[in-house]
Amino acid sequence: MNPKPLVFTPTLFYEYATCCHWIWYDRFSNPKEKGAMPELTLKLFEQGVLHEKEYIKDLTFTQVKQVNLAQAFKETVPLMEVGAELIYQGVIQYEADGVLYQGRPDLLKKVSGKSKFGDYYYEPIEIKSTKEIHTEQKYQLVFYGLVLEQMQGIFPTQAAIINRDKETVLFLMDAEQRQKTTVHMEIILSVIKGNKPALKLVSSCKQSPWFNKCVTEAEAANDIALLYRLDCRAHAALRQQGINTVVDAAKMDIDSLPKIPFTTKETLQRVKLQAQSLMDGKLIWLAKPQLPDPKLKIFFDIEGDPLLQTQYLFGFWIAGDPEFKYAKVGHVRKHKADDRYFLYFLAEDPSQEEAMWKQFLEWLEVLPDDGYAVFHYANYENSWTKKLAKKYGSSQKFMQFHSRLFDLENARKKSVIFPLYFYSIKDIAKSKFVNFKWRHAKAGGAQSVFWYEQWLEEADCDVLNDIIDYNEDDVRATECFYLWLKQFIDEQESSENYMKRQSVVIPS
Numbered sequence: 001m002n003p004k005p006l007v008f009t010p011t012l013f014y015e016y017a018t019c020c021h022w023i024w025y026d027r028f029s030n031p032k033e034k035g036a037m038p039e040l041t042l043k044l045f046e047q048g049v050l051h052e053k054e055y056i057k058d059l060t061f062t063q064v065k066q067v068n069l070a071q072a073f074k075e076t077v078p079l080m081e082v083g084a085e086l087i088y089q090g091v092i093q094y095e096a097d098g099v100l101y102q103g104r105p106d107l108l109k110k111v112s113g114k115s116k117f118g119d120y121y122y123e124p125i126e127i128k129s130t131k132e133i134h135t136e137q138k139y140q141l142v143f144y145g146l147v148l149e150q151m152q153g154i155f156p157t158q159a160a161i162i163n164r165d166k167e168t169v170l171f172l173m174d175a176e177q178r179q180k181t182t183v184h185m186e187i188i189l190s191v192i193k194g195n196k197p198a199l200k201l202v203s204s205c206k207q208s209p210w211f212n213k214c215v216t217e218a219e220a221a222n223d224i225a226l227l228y229r230l231d232c233r234a235h236a237a238l239r240q241q242g243i244n245t246v247v248d249a250a251k252m253d254i255d256s257l258p259k260i261p262f263t264t265k266e267t268l269q270r271v272k273l274q275a276q277s278l279m280d281g282k283l284i285w286l287a288k289p290q291l292p293d294p295k296l297k298i299f300f301d302i303e304g305d306p307l308l309q310t311q312y313l314f315g316f317w318i319a320g321d322p323e324f325k326y327a328k329v330g331h332v333r334k335h336k337a338d339d340r341y342f343l344y345f346l347a348e349d350p351s352q353e354e355a356m357w358k359q360f361l362e363w364l365e366v367l368p369d370d371g372y373a374v375f376h377y378a379n380y381e382n383s384w385t386k387k388l389a390k391k392y393g394s395s396q397k398f399m400q401f402h403s404r405l406f407d408l409e410n411a412r413k414k415s416v417i418f419p420l421y422f423y424s425i426k427d428i429a430k431s432k433f434v435n436f437k438w439r440h441a442k443a444g445g446a447q448s449v450f451w452y453e454q455w456l457e458e459a460d461c462d463v464l465n466d467i468i469d470y471n472e473d474d475v476r477a478t479e480c481f482y483l484w485l486k487q488f489i490d491e492q493e494s495s496e497n498y499m500k501r502q503s504v505v506i507p508s
Helices: 011-018 022-030 037-056 070-080 135-154 175-192 204-206 211-221 231-238 246-251 267-282 350-362 379-390 396-403 408-415 425-430 445-458 463-502
Strands: 007-008 086-088 092-096 099-101 107-115 118-125 157-160 169-170 297-307 312-320 332-333 341-346 372-375 406-409
Touching: 007 175, 007 372, 011 022, 011 135, 011 267, 037 118, 070 086, 070 092, 070 135, 070 267, 070 406, 092 135, 099 135, 118 135, 118 425, 135 157, 135 175, 246 267, 246 350, 297 379, 297 445, 312 350, 312 463, 341 350, 341 396, 350 379, 350 396, 372 379, 372 463, 379 396, 379 406, 406 408, 408 463, 425 463, 445 463
Parallel strands: 007 099, 118 157, 297 372, 372 406
Antiparallel strands: 086 107, 092 099, 107 118, 157 169, 297 312, 312 341, 332 341
16 A cells, blocks of 8 residues: 655645744644634635635636545546636646645636647636735745646746736746745755754744744753844854854854854854843843933834735824824824823725825924934834835925934844844833733734734724724834833933042042
8 A cells, every 4th residue: 555645735835934843843743732823814815715706706717616636636637638728726736756746726827838738738827815926926836837847748937926906917937936946845845754944933933823832942942043133044054063052152152163154253242142141031231222312202103014015004102292282183192191192194995005195294294393203113114104205205394204213123232132032122012121011912013914904804993993002002112112221321321420429539
């Protein structure tokens, strides 16, 4: 009796891109340790199914209705042999070296050319709820091309996705794309066959149902994968030098190390300090934070949907405007016994992005010409406001506003190291040091996107309110972090002044 072949499907590309251990844990770990799928992932799957149904209702095609993949394959091949113009939900596959390469392209399109079937061959088309073709989708399309090559004797050099706007986005599958996909498939095959990837912990792992398992294993080994901003491609070279754990990294002699790829001596010095911080569970202060301290402080955060390529919410926490002079445009939430307030601009639908931007520009006209700073965390607000200004128009007031952006992430990098695995504003603000709490237990950027997609479908005002609450918490957390840094500055200055006073010699 022949052993059952391993099965390679295009889903593996997404799983591996999210977390390289996902595939391994699914096959070789205790299923009870697997967490729930992130809501956004489930929503995107559901959304993709709905989008697919909406698109195909206007098409003329031959459908393969069999649910069982083996039976569906047997139904697909005769359709290809007789030259069906467009096959929906056909199954393509071939087996080699104990591996069954199997997929179900949304559409197989007949095009002119020579193949085993005659004067035609088939190209794969996927119906996706994204705007552009993502990397893992490119791998998927080339994978279909490789399977089709085995079936029809010719590799289709062109494929496509039907995006969420029902537009056809072509993809040329050249030799380079084919080579990249083949290499990627070999890596994934190795995992399927039981070769566990080296420990790795990156932010995308948070979107895997095995994230907690990844963290637990890395912690149990005290592995260098726990070290923030250490490029995982440098791990192997460090391990060759005997640097496997956080303790090893905390003690490493950087000057004696050979050149470590994908890193620099400066980065390794930072990594060494990060390791020492994790070992002790304490902050390491590098320098006194350099922060502007104007009377009017604006804390800024944008919510965007990368799938729709839409920015849907601009949120501002305003401190230093007790008379509410700048609360004349936009939606405003005032809080009792507090002269600070939350102001926001919202695109309830992607088509309203431009209108939201124009309202934001209108608000900027209310702001003073100087005497304020705009605090944000990381580069998102900086880059996207520039992109939207280019897309929809700018103004002198916008140029002033943009020049006053101050990235607290840069201030953090220069001043302090946290004993944390990740450094998003949520990781920092939720830490025991800053101790800010979001109202919603599931608060996060991916969750906000999930809520927005849900809002677009269901028009549930409670969901929309969750989005707004989350953004308000984000900007308030940004202020909380600013004040935390400011408190350190004040304490340092107070200590320095005290020491200066103690050093004064009083004349007799």
